[in-house]
Amino acid sequence: MKNENPIGFFDSGIGGITIWKEFDKILPHENTIYLADSRNAPYGQKTPEEIIFLSEKNTEYLLNRNSKMVVVACNTATTNAIDYLREKYKVPFIGIEPAIKPAALNSKTGKIGVLATKGTLTSKLFHKAVKSYNNVEIIDQIGFGLVPLIEAGKIDSEEIKSLLKEYLSVMVQQDIDYLVLGCTHYPFLTDLIKTMIPDHIQIIDSGIPVAKHGKLLLERCGLLNSQKTTGIKEFYINADETVLKSLISNKENYIIQRMNF
Structure with missing residues (x-):
């Protein structure tokens, strides 16, 4: 080669x-x-x-x-x-793969959030990874509807803001201090996500x-x-x-x- x-x-x-x-x-x-x-x-x-x-x-x-x-x-x-x-x-x-490792190793609250697709969160590989880090509680959330909106270029749309607010609030309420973006589409939303979560929550992706x-x-x-x-x-x-x-x-x-x- x-x-x-x-x-x-x-x-x-x-x-x-x-x-x-x-x-x-x-x-x-x-x-x-x-x-x-x-x-x-x-x-x-x-x-x-x-x-x-x-x-x-x-x-x-x-x-x-x-x-x-x-x-x-x-x-x-x-x-x-x-x-x-x-x-x-x-x-x-x-x-x-979702960057669970750095979040799990550095979490102070013992709770990390993972925003990903249904296909990722229900996979055997993801469940295997979760079991490897039993020192933290992983709050996972399916990002229904986000990928089609990103594909359509609607990154700053009210529709995507509404969905994100719903998904993020579930994890923020449970005191996460790390948010893992478990889909390669989601880093396009990082700036928007930062406006919706407390400053102490760190965002991690795999890039x-x-x-x-x-x-x-x-x-x-x-x-x-x-x-x-x-x-x-x-x-x-x-x-x-x-x-x-x-x-x-x-x-x-x-x-x-x-x-x-």
Whole structure:
């Protein structure tokens, strides 16, 4: 496998851009391909079988484009399909899980909140992670309706504010001091969330630690791109590309395209 080959990313839509941006900050010379399966969003309301099927389809697309590593930039796809993908394919995989560990290790109140999709919160992998941190009480909350609104670009809408107020109040009332964003779409709401929760509650997402882990894995596998120029960044979406374009700086080495897949 060539070091110049791209890193592949896929998500149930535009949410994984929050992960891609952290990778691009620390690995700007890497070529990347991002696949936004917005037509099938949200994955969080689908069955495990459906999630595995879609994850396999996305992976096949990225591997056919010679991806040297696949980042499953979706919490729901990771918690439901990552084990299957690792067994079937030989390339390195990076998964995204709710960042429970740092919250559990640093909580002073002994209570942390996790805002995530139904698909993540009901997965075996999530329940396994929860059992590993029995020193804290985890208050989980399904973010019904948030992903479709984010996909539609309604990040500051009254509708999304109303939903967030409802979901966050449940956790705040139970004295959490950490809020874990367990969906890659949700970091787009961080600024809005900060206006709705007390200042002492810290918000955590997976972007930076996952990108650092990705870099270490590339180094360990001898797959880092040695080129000194900025990598080519390709983005493909199977729905309207307007919101995706608004989230990405349109530079000369960027390709943003709507496709059927």
